[in-house]
Amino acid sequence: MEPEKNETTQLGEKYNFSNGYPTDATAKKAYDDSDLIRAIQAYKFFYPTVSGAAIIRGNEQIGVTPNKVFGILDCAPEQLVFTANSDTPYGPLLLDLSIGPIVVELDPGPLIVCSMDINQRWVADMGVPGPDAGNGGKHLLIGPDYKGEVPKEGYYVHRASSNRQIVGARSLPVEGDVAGAKERLKTIKVYPLETTPEWQEPQWLDVTGKTQDTTPVEWENNFRFWEILYETLQQEPSFQGYHNEYGMLAALGIEKGKPFEPNTRMKAILEEAARLGNAQMRVLSFGDRRADRFPWKDRQWQWASLRYEDGDFNTNNLLDLEAREKWFYQAVGASPAMFRRDAKAGSLYWLGLRNKDGAYLDGGKSYKLTVPLPVPGKLFWSVTVYDSGSRSQIQTNQKKAALRSLFELKNLEGNSVDLYFGPEAPEGHDNHWIRTIPEKGWFAYFRIYGPEEAAFNGSWKPGDFE
Numbered sequence: 001m002e003p004e005k006n007e008t009t010q011l012g013e014k015y016n017f018s019n020g021y022p023t024d025a026t027a028k029k030a031y032d033d034s035d036l037i038r039a040i041q042a043y044k045f046f047y048p049t050v051s052g053a054a055i056i057r058g059n060e061q062i063g064v065t066p067n068k069v070f071g072i073l074d075c076a077p078e079q080l081v082f083t084a085n086s087d088t089p090y091g092p093l094l095l096d097l098s099i100g101p102i103v104v105e106l107d108p109g110p111l112i113v114c115s116m117d118i119n120q121r122w123v124a125d126m127g128v129p130g131p132d133a134g135n136g137g138k139h140l141l142i143g144p145d146y147k148g149e150v151p152k153e154g155y156y157v158h159r160a161s162s163n164r165q166i167v168g169a170r171s172l173p174v175e176g177d178v179a180g181a182k183e184r185l186k187t188i189k190v191y192p193l194e195t196t197p198e199w200q201e202p203q204w205l206d207v208t209g210k211t212q213d214t215t216p217v218e219w220e221n222n223f224r225f226w227e228i229l230y231e232t233l234q235q236e237p238s239f240q241g242y243h244n245e246y247g248m249l250a251a252l253g254i255e256k257g258k259p260f261e262p263n264t265r266m267k268a269i270l271e272e273a274a275r276l277g278n279a280q281m282r283v284l285s286f287g288d289r290r291a292d293r294f295p296w297k298d299r300q301w302q303w304a305s306l307r308y309e310d311g312d313f314n315t316n317n318l319l320d321l322e323a324r325e326k327w328f329y330q331a332v333g334a335s336p337a338m339f340r341r342d343a344k345a346g347s348l349y350w351l352g353l354r355n356k357d358g359a360y361l362d363g364g365k366s367y368k369l370t371v372p373l374p375v376p377g378k379l380f381w382s383v384t385v386y387d388s389g390s391r392s393q394i395q396t397n398q399k400k401a402a403l404r405s406l407f408e409l410k411n412l413e414g415n416s417v418d419l420y421f422g423p424e425a426p427e428g429h430d431n432h433w434i435r436t437i438p439e440k441g442w443f444a445y446f447r448i449y450g451p452e453e454a455a456f457n458g459s460w461k462p463g464d465f466e
Contacts, residue, residue, distance in 0.1 A: 032269065035252065039273030042248045044281060044321070046229055048120040048328040051082070051216045053232045055166050055332060056118070058214030059092050062207045066094040066164065067102075068200070070190070072182050074208040077393040077401050081214045083304075083331045083445055084393065085384045086402050088112075089178060091169030091185040091204075097143030098163040101193040103155070108136040109184055110172035112346065114335050115141060117162035118236055120328065122311035122335045124158035127169075129337030129346035131156050140193060141165060144237045151193075161239040168333060172379060172449075176406045182206070214332075217390060221278045223271045230260040284322060285329040286353055286360075286388065286443070300356060300464050304331065304349035304445060311336040330391045341456055348377075348451040352444040356464035364438035366422030370463035373416055378450030380405045383419060385434045388441035398435040408432065421465070 015026045022030065058080075064071045071092040075084050084090075095102050095115075104126060106113065111127035111134065124141065128134040140155040143163045150157060169188055171181035186204050219225045229249075233256050238246065249255065252270065253262050262270060293302040306323035311334050313324040327334060330351075337346040354360055355367065375381045384402040385394045393401035403409055403419050408431055420426050420433040421442075436442050446462060454460040 032265070035266065035269050036273055036276075038248050039252055039270055040277045040280070042245065042252060042254075043225070043273050043277030044325050045245050045248070047216075047220075047277075047281065047325070049118060049232055050219070050225055050228050051328060051332060052116070052118045052120045052166065053228050054216040054219075055214045056094060056164060058212050059094055062210045062212045063205050064092050064094055064207070066096040067099065067190075067202065069203050069205050070094075070188075072185050072204055072206045072208070074178060074182070075393075076209070077395045077399065078209065078211050079214070080212065080217070080390055080392040081332070082391045083384075083386055085382060085445070085447065086393070086400070087380065087382050087384075087404055087406065087447065087449070088170045088172055089182045089185060091171065091188065093167040093169060093188075093190065093202075095141065095165040095167055095190070096163055097141060097146070097160060097165060099192060099196075099199075100148070101140055101142045101146060101150075102165075103189075103191055103193055104139045104141065104167065105189040105191075106132065106136050106139070107187045108134065109187070110134060110174060111184065111188070112170040112172070113167065113188075114333055114338075115139075115158065115160070115165050115167045116333050116335075117160050117166070118164045118232060119162060119239065119242075120166075120333060121161055121239075122333075123160045123165065124156070125335050125337045125346075126156070128172075129335070144239070161241065162236045164236065166333075173406055176410065215390065215392065221275050223267060223274065225274045226254065226262075226270050227260070230254050281325050281329040285326045288326060290322065295350060296458060296461050299461060300352070300354040300358060301446065301462065302351045302353070304351040305334070305339050311339065330386075343451065343453045343456070345451050346449070348448045348455055350446040350462075352446060352465060354465070356466045361421075361436075361442050361444075361465060363436035363440040363442050364423060366420065366424070366426070367465040369419045369421070369465050371417050371419060372460060372462070373412055373414060375405065375448060376452035376454035376460050377405075377448035378452060380450075381446070381448045383434075384445050384447070385421065385436065386443050386445070387437075388443055394434070394436065394442055396435040396437060401434060403432060403434060 015030060016023045063069055073090040075086050075090050106127055112129055113126035115123040117123055124139055126139045138155045140157045142159045144161055169185055171184040173181040190202055192199055219228055238256055253266055254260055295303055305327050313320045382402050382404040387394045420429050421436055423436055423438055425433040448455055
């Protein structure tokens with residue numbers, strides 16, 4: 001059946017056809033609409049890749065070098081990292097598997113280690129949440145191009161889909177011993193499976209207090225986003241799992257092995273897609289409408305992550321794009337151990353955006369949060385405050401953003417504790433208070449490490465902000 005003249009699209013614009021053929025104006029409009037829709041979808045899908053590139057750049061900025069220099073970091077607000085926390089010291093390790101398989105060897109002890117690739121796809125859990133369960137072991141990371149023989153015994157083998165690996169090591173400060181936790185990071189041994197004369201033992205550099213930015217915020221709503229994505233694709237082997245999505249990029253002029261030279265029309269479309277895609281991800285992340293976002297029907301708290309099946313947001317039947325977009329807009333990295341919803345989970349994260357009446361948290365107002373005691377966690381718990389713009393720890397002259405059971409909230413007694421948030425400290429509660437900034441939004445993560453059954457079955461739950 002021939003399309004009628006002046007056929008109307010869902011975009012509210014008119015596409016005009018003559019004898020079934022598009023007019024010149026309609027052809028132009030249809031191509032622009034199609035490219036914009038495709039670019040927005042590509043933006044949201046590849047956001048974790050651009051964010052992964054930002055993590056690598058931000059760590060290189062403070063002296064961390066792949067395979068050569070690893071970091072030791074007592075994370076604080078001066079480091080811009082999506083929803084990082086200061087509960088434990090971090091050990092940022094950048095690895096490059098293009099030299100061949102690399103071994104990460106852990107001694108027994110309270111280390112939490114996760115490796116992800118440049119696309120922020122989960123590669124391996126090691127240490128307490130990994131197959132060695134904190135008892136020590138050798139983990140072998142293998143890059144996508146490696147065709148050699150793989151040892152059959154003695155290693156936990158993990159295959160990666162990119163050569164560049166972002167390995168985040170965390171050392172638990174037992175009884176608040178931060179210095180001891182930092183020293184424990186240095187016990188992590190990293191070396192190639194097949195040693196070469198060029199290899200030198202990596203150095204450890206304490207980068208605590210250094211200013212850094214590991215986020216893509218500077219580029220996330222402009223044309224630079226696409227340039228970073230293009231540069232990243234050129235540096236890594238193609239990942240077969242993204243076969244279809246690479247097709248979306250190719251239609252936009254972004255393809256491995258080919259120059260990226262958008263004309264004026266395409267550049268304007270890509271710039272608009274970055275603005276719209278970023279805005280849509282912000283809405284999904286902070287204005288989520290899904291019914292399964294709530295752990296408790298009578299609370300405003302949400303699951304920070306909507307899915308947990310495999311660490312990469314795959315269910316048995318599909319890729320949960322909404323869950324993936326919500327998480328990566330406000331956070332980095334993911335793993336099965338992080339997102340389990342039972343007492344075998346390594347950690348548990350809840351997202352607090354609103355007060356008890358459903359209004360967004362306002363940096364110019366004061367709030368109280370009542371937390372029942374004891375909190376059901378075998379290790380420790382914390383509440384960390386983030387700036388809604390940077391999605392990083394809030395930066396104020398207080399120079400801290402968290403209330404932690406290992407430090408400020410140590411040795412609590414009674415049935416509950418009240419925590420305070422606002423521009424001024426309530427009298428007598430300075431040690432249980434985090435400063436917020438007027439005319440700026442903020443949100444919080446409630447974390448439990450080593451969560452127990454009561455954290456999942458509803459028999460324990462925190463109050464709302466009020």
